[in-house]
Amino acid sequence: MEIIKTGIKGLVEIKPKVFGDERGCFFESFREDALKSAGISEHFVQDNQSFSRKGVVRGLHFQQGEHAQGKLVRVTEGKVLDVAVDLRPESPTFGQHRSVVLDSKSHNMLYVPPGMAHGFATLEDAVFLYKCTAYYNKESEGGILWNDQDLCIDWRIENPVISEKDAVLPTFAQWVANNTQNSRA
Numbered sequence: 456m457e458i459i460k461t462g463i464k465g466l467v468e469i470k471p472k473v474f475g476d477e478r479g480c481f482f483e484s485f486r487e488d489a490l491k492s493a494g495i496s497e498h499f500v501q502d503n504q505s506f507s508r509k510g511v512v513r514g515l516h517f518q519q520g521e522h523a524q525g526k527l528v529r530v531t532e533g534k535v536l537d538v539a540v541d542l543r544p545e546s547p548t549f550g551q552h553r554s555v556v557l558d559s560k561s562h563n564m565l566y567v568p569p570g571m572a573h574g575f576a577t578l579e580d581a582v583f584l585y586k587c588t589a590y591y592n593k594e595s596e597g598g599i600l601w602n603d604q605d606l607c608i609d610w611r612i613e614n615p616v617i618s619e620k621d622a623v624l625p626t627f628a629q630w631v632a633n634n635t636q637n638s639r640a
């Protein structure tokens with residue numbers, strides 16, 4: 456398993472060793488000990504799966520506080536542009552994002568640590584799988600508008616299909632202002 460750092464603390468791309476032969480291929484898609492040796496010490500408690508047609512953006516989402524989730528994300532069919540945004544106020548890369556293409560041919564994955572917003576754009580129809588380090592908690596859900604002008608994320612698709620919920624998420628500036636107020640309260 457190859458670990459590729461992204462320049463944002465805790466956000467790493469993972470490339471498993473793939474064994475190919477005339478039947479097809481095999482790879483270990485999850486090993487707790489290998490992740491621990493890569494510095495990913497969180498314990499995973501929930502698996503999620505979604506299917507999205509080409510031209511969809513889901514995100515930018517996160518759970519806040521004690522329900523913040525680390526996510527080990529990959530696609531088993533298709534190709535996505537996966538995006539993570541650093542929302543950790545103490546981080547030197549606060550407000551920065553990284554984008555990584557995940558596809559079902561290279562079987563690469565991305566570990567998004569707690570404290571980051573996450574989203575993806577489907578470059579092809581895609582089945583998206585992810586392991587989470589905390590259970591779903593609707594009350595703690597937060598989000599930032601996918602096309603926020605300050606974050607300036609290049610999703611590589613035009614006029615994506617997005618959910619009604621995602622269309623009305625706050626901008627990054629609104630989220631920062633709201634969280635600054637909350638932390639003063």
Ligand SMILES: Cc1cn([C@H]2C[C@H](O)[C@@H](COP(=O)(O)OP(=O)(O)O[C@H]3O[C@H](C)C(=O)[C@H](O)[C@H]3O)O2)c(=O)[nH]c1=O
Pocket residue numbers: 503505513514516517573574575591618
């Ligand atoms: C995330 C989640 C959702 N749900 C229910 C809530 C809704 O009734 C339905 C669809 O939820 P939502 O529209 O929030 O699904 P996505 O837009 O794919 O959201 C996810 O996609 C982005 C990219 C993420 O990183 C998050 O993991 C997650 O927010 O599933 C559950 O029952 N359990 C869950 O863990």
